Amino acid sequence: xxxxxxxxxxxxxxxxxxxxxxxxxxxxxxxxxxxxxxxxxxxxxxxxxxxxxxxxxxxxxxxxxxxxxxxxxxxxxxxxxxxxxxxxxxxxxxxxxxxxxxxxxxxxxxxxxxxxxxxxxxxxxxxxxxxxxxxxxxxxxxxxxxxxxxxxxxxxxxxxxxxxxxxxxxxxxxxxxxxxxxxxxxxxxxxxxxxxxxxxxxxxxxxxxxxxxxxxxxxxxxxxxxxxxxxxxxxxxxxxxxxxxxxxxxxxxxxxxxxxxxxxxxxxxxxxxxxxxxxxxxxxxxxxxxxxxxxxxxxxxxxxxxxxxxxxxxxxxxxxxxxxxxxxxxxxxxxxxxxxxxxxxxxxxxxxxxxxxxxxxxxxxxxxxxxxxxxxxxxxxxxxxxxxxxxxxxxxxxxxxxxxxxxxxxxxxxxxxxxxxxxxxxxxxxxxxxxxxxxxxxxxxxxxxxxxxxxxxxxxxxxxxxxxxxxxxx
Amino acid sequence: xxxxxxxxxxxxxxxxxxxxxxxxxxxxxxxxxxxxxxxxxxxxxxxxxxxxxxxxxxxxxxxxxxxxxxxxxxxxxxxxxxxxxxxxxxxxxxxxxxxxxxxxxxxxxxxxxxxxxxxxxxxxxxxxxxxxxxxxxxxxxxxxxxxxxxxxxxxxxxxxxxxxxxxxxxxxxxxxxxxxxxxxxxxxxxxxxxxxxxxxxxxxxxxxxxxxxxxxxxxxxxxxxxxxxxxxxxxxxxxxxxxxxxxxxxxxxxxxxxxxxxxxxxxxxxxxxxxxxxxxxxxxxxxxxxxxxxxxxxxxxxxxxxxxxxxxxxxxxxxxxxxxxxxxxxxxxxxxxxxxxxxxxxxxxxxxxxxxxxxxxxxxxxxxxxxxxxxxxxxxxxxxxxxxxxxxxxxxxxxxxxxxxxxxxxxxxxxxxxxxxxxxxxxxxxxxxxxxxxxxxxxxxxxxxxxxxxxxxxxxxxxxxxxxxxxxxx
Numbered sequence: 005x006x007x008x009x010x011x012x013x014x015x016x017x018x019x020x021x022x023x024x025x026x027x028x029x030x031x032x033x034x035x036x037x038x039x040x041x042x043x044x045x046x047x048x049x050x051x052x053x054x055x056x057x058x059x060x061x062x063x064x065x066x067x068x069x070x071x072x073x074x075x076x077x078x079x080x081x082x083x084x085x086x087x088x089x090x091x092x093x094x095x096x097x098x099x100x101x102x103x104x105x106x107x108x109x110x111x112x113x114x115x116x117x118x119x120x121x122x123x124x125x126x127x128x129x130x131x132x133x134x135x136x137x138x139x140x141x142x143x144x145x146x147x148x149x150x151x152x153x154x155x156x157x158x159x160x161x162x163x164x165x166x167x168x169x170x171x172x173x174x175x176x177x178x179x180x181x182x183x184x185x186x187x188x189x190x191x192x193x194x195x196x197x198x199x200x201x202x203x204x205x206x207x208x209x210x211x212x213x214x215x216x217x218x219x220x221x222x223x224x225x226x227x228x229x230x231x232x233x234x235x236x237x238x239x240x241x242x243x244x245x246x247x248x249x250x251x252x253x254x255x256x257x258x259x260x261x262x263x264x265x266x267x268x269x270x271x272x273x274x275x276x277x278x279x280x281x282x283x284x285x286x287x288x289x290x291x292x293x294x295x296x297x298x299x300x301x302x303x304x305x306x307x308x309x310x311x312x313x314x315x316x317x318x319x320x321x322x323x324x325x326x327x328x329x330x331x332x333x334x335x336x337x338x339x340x341x342x343x344x345x346x347x348x349x350x351x352x353x354x355x356x357x358x359x360x361x362x363x364x365x366x367x368x369x370x371x372x373x374x375x376x377x378x379x380x381x382x383x384x385x386x387x388x389x390x391x392x393x394x395x396x397x398x399x400x401x402x403x404x405x406x407x408x409x410x411x412x413x414x415x416x417x418x419x420x421x422x423x424x425x426x427x428x429x430x431x432x433x434x435x436x437x438x439x440x441x442x443x444x445x446x447x448x449x450x451x452x453x454x455x456x457x458x459x460x461x462x463x464x465x466x467x468x469x470x471x472x473x474x475x476x477x478x
Numbered sequence: 479x480x481x482x483x484x485x486x487x488x489x490x491x492x493x494x495x496x497x498x499x500x501x502x503x504x505x506x507x508x509x510x511x512x513x514x515x516x517x518x519x520x521x522x523x524x525x526x527x528x529x530x531x532x533x534x535x536x537x538x539x540x541x542x543x544x545x546x547x548x549x550x551x552x553x554x555x556x557x558x559x560x561x562x563x564x565x566x567x568x569x570x571x572x573x574x575x576x577x578x579x580x581x582x583x584x585x586x587x588x589x590x591x592x593x594x595x596x597x598x599x600x601x602x603x604x605x606x607x608x609x610x611x612x613x614x615x616x617x618x619x620x621x622x623x624x625x626x627x628x629x630x631x632x633x634x635x636x637x638x639x640x641x642x643x644x645x646x647x648x649x650x651x652x653x654x655x656x657x658x659x660x661x662x663x664x665x666x667x668x669x670x671x672x673x674x675x676x677x678x679x680x681x682x683x684x685x686x687x688x689x690x691x692x693x694x695x696x697x698x699x700x701x702x703x704x705x706x707x708x709x710x711x712x713x714x715x716x717x718x719x720x721x722x723x724x725x726x727x728x729x730x731x732x733x734x735x736x737x738x739x740x741x742x743x744x745x746x747x748x749x750x751x752x753x754x755x756x757x758x759x760x761x762x763x764x765x766x767x768x769x770x771x772x773x774x775x776x777x778x779x780x781x782x783x784x785x786x787x788x789x790x791x792x793x794x795x796x797x798x799x800x801x802x803x804x805x806x807x808x809x810x811x812x813x814x815x816x817x818x819x820x821x822x823x824x825x826x827x828x829x830x831x832x833x834x835x836x837x838x839x840x841x842x843x844x845x846x847x848x849x850x851x852x853x854x855x856x857x858x859x860x861x862x863x864x865x866x867x868x869x870x871x872x873x874x875x876x877x878x879x880x881x882x883x884x885x886x887x888x889x890x891x892x893x894x895x896x897x898x899x900x901x902x903x904x905x906x907x908x909x910x911x912x913x914x915x916x917x918x919x920x921x922x923x924x925x926x927x928x929x930x931x932x933x934x935x936x937x938x939x940x941x942x943x944x945x946x947x948x949x950x951x952x
Binding site: 123124126165172179180189195201202203205212213215217232261302362365394429435436441444445448449450453455456457459464475 | 600641646670674680910922924929930
């Protein structure tokens with residue numbers, strides 16, 4: 005690991021590039037009311053849900069169409085000015101910060117379903133539609149889109165960060181579920197990648213290259229994703245455990261046995277307490293697994309029985325909790341709001357969130373040592389995890405007036421990532437690199453692989469205008 | 479579509495680059511008995527299973543290690559000479575042809591299992607191990623590797639072409655099943671991409687970029703793939719249909735209902751006849767679906783019953799055929815040998831194989847019109863399909879002494895691809911582009927996307943030494 009005892013990434017390097025007034029005038033002329041340089045609008049577009057900060061962009065353009073995106077990028081390209089695509093603003097690693105200045109390109113108003121192909125289990129949408137709005141729009145088709153990061157993120161943003169969530173253990177991540185894209189490149193060209201066919205060997209996999217590229221290789225203007233039939237039967241269980249270890253060992257065994265579990269979420273006692281307060285629930289304040297099974301009635305029953313045996317074996321108590329869809333929704337909403345519940349538990353706090361993901365057999369090793377370290381630090385924290393995938397998040401709740409807390413939390417994060425990498429894992433399972441994890445990416449991938457990423461970036465964006473200063477140093 | 483009435487790709491453009499004697503001397507000095515310039519060895523390495531031809535490479539290096547690959551690439555790089563990675567030689571689209579001269583780098587002796595992680599359902603292998611050898615090596619673990627192109631291809635080659643096969647409808651393709659790679663780049667650097675974690679958002683997805691890059695971006699020296707628990711229960715069925723349409727409509731409905739079928743293979747009456755002769759079977763010489771169900775005993779029963787209802791609805795007859803693993807293996811081996819059975823049915827013939835893949839709802843439209851056209855052409859052909867994925871192959875069996883047959887077959891292929899693209903599909907579901915489909919890729923992806931591929935290639939291989947002249951014109 006580089007620089008184990010300094011934290012140069014505590015705040016980002018800011019190196020503003022000039023934004024010529026002529027560009028702003030041209031954007032204003034072209035976009036009229038879709039253009040804003042108002043301080044409040046710029047401020048809102050200059051930050052994300054993470055704790056890093058930088059000066060806001062010089063202006064914001066609200067795109068309504070691919071043509072708008074193309075025109076904005078072409079103008080920016082003409083002046084070699086950075087363009088930062090903006091969806092729901094829910095990223096966590098500083099992805100949206102204008103660390104080199106430039107303009108924010110807000111695509112949240114491009115929020116339409118363009119084409120529904122229920123019989124092929126695909127839908128094509130504009131990038132600004134959020135995951136909840138998408139599921140709302142298709143709710144009469146008997147299909148659903150399973151990828152669910154905590155926030156109600158935009159589909160474009162989820163594509164750009166290779167997002168996942170609680171259903172990924174069964175349905176995969178954006179990597180597996182994006183079939184095709186329309187993208188505006190750095191030169192302002194519109195290209196299409198992929199098709200609606202389920203598989204293809206037609207040349208380089210540009211779709212997968214763009215998924216997870218964090219706005220640095222192109223601005224996404226259309227996304228075709230896979231949908232799934234709503235399961236015939238759903239059953240869910242809340243299982244309490246005497247220890248985090250018991251919950252984790254139950255998870256590992258469930259996955260190794262090949263149970264096709266749809267959701268397998270860990271909450272530590274801290275998280276349960278925060279969620280109880282925030283969502284007015286009364287879950288037992290012990291380590292919990294929230295599990296959900298999808299399938300035919302027979303298959304769901306079989307899965308639940310198999311898992312119940314394992315829960316008992318590890319000293320857990322399973323409470324059947326399958327009753328109504330409303331109750332299930334209430335619980336999953338509470339789980340998705342865990343981050344906000346935690347923020348509320350220490351008013352005014354800043355949160356540093358970890359995102360390691362390890363091979364399932366190493367999950368206990370990785371997670372339990374990090375719990376010990378977090379307990380010893382004295383910093384308030386919570387722990388939630390998509391543990392079926394080997395992915396988990398500590399959230400350290402920092403008092404921003406106490407810089408030593410931030411240093412200590414970064415130290416905990418550093419130790420945790422070092423441990424995950426040593427166990428064959430990754431520094432980020434689903435949040436992306438942004439600014440915050442640039443050092444970790446170098447540790448994980450090595451100089452050679454990062455050099456390959458940088459060469460691709462330079463080839464596709466020679467002026468370095470697309471969300472510059474993210475993922476790796478230019 | 480470009481050039482609808484000319485077939486400039488009937489044979490490849492050959493444009494040999496110089497191979498300095500000093501390079502051959504240096505390779506011989508470095509590799510000794512692992513180096514050969516014998517005509518028979520060069521000839522064997524200068525072709526694949528497809529029908530395109532070109533002069534053989536100037537020499538062949540047999541790599542035993544990553545260090546060997548690195549040294550060979552570094553020497554070739556020093557002299558700016560092409561390097562063509564070679565695995566099992568089973569590609570179909572001219573992937574291995576030395577159209578710009580250079581050396582063949584045979585990795586078939588790099589065939590070891592390097593690391594088995596049964597508890598994480600992953601294995602790391604050298605690129606030369608074949609899919610059957612891999613399954614043989616892990617047969618005591620209770621796990622298997624499902625991807626099965628017809629040939630006993632190498633895992634490295636399957637990675638390079640983004641291969642799939644009969645199990646892809648359930649288990650995905652190489653795109654979904656490769657977790658991590660070790661690769662030697664054009665400059666001779668060794669890089670690693672990905673980790674053993676199930677998911678990651680750590681920077682550009684270099685793994686997915688390299689999967690399907692056909693040896694043009696790096697030489698694969700290690701591959702980590704996902705494994706699956708051998709299913710608790712397996713049941714299979716042979717279903718005869720009065721028409722191809724009835725078989726296809728049964729397939730479409732099976733997929734749309736979300737039945738998690740493991741294999742769903744179509745054989746037309748021609749294929750059945752050829753397979754019966756070649757594999758000494760006596761299947762009914764009618765359109766057939768070969769189906770297989772994996773899961774728990776209850777789930778397999780449920781799947782089979784659901785499908786059986788649909789088979790009846792479309793006038794088919796289901797023959798239960800679950801009995802012994804040996805019988806199943808015999809049938810699937812016969813299916814995998816369909817290509818060779820077809821070649822045998824017209825001695826001395828050359829085969830042009832199509833590989834379109836379309837969204838499942840468009841499968842009948844795409845496939846049936848192509849059957850009508852093939853019948854009208856009078857050219858002997860067979861039709862097999864991974865129809866559960868919307869992917870199917872016509873094989874046109876050509877008399878090489880009759881050039882008009884080749885022109886007619888290319889015309890059929892052209893019409894078929896045009897139809898597939900118009901229906902939202904791809905020109906290649908699993909074989910890759912190689913040389914043969916370069917024109918089709920341009921039709922499918924468009925100039926802009928191919929320009930992006932070319933820019934990536936130029937950035938990562940500025941001397942154009944890694945399998946040049948494939949996928950797109952340099």
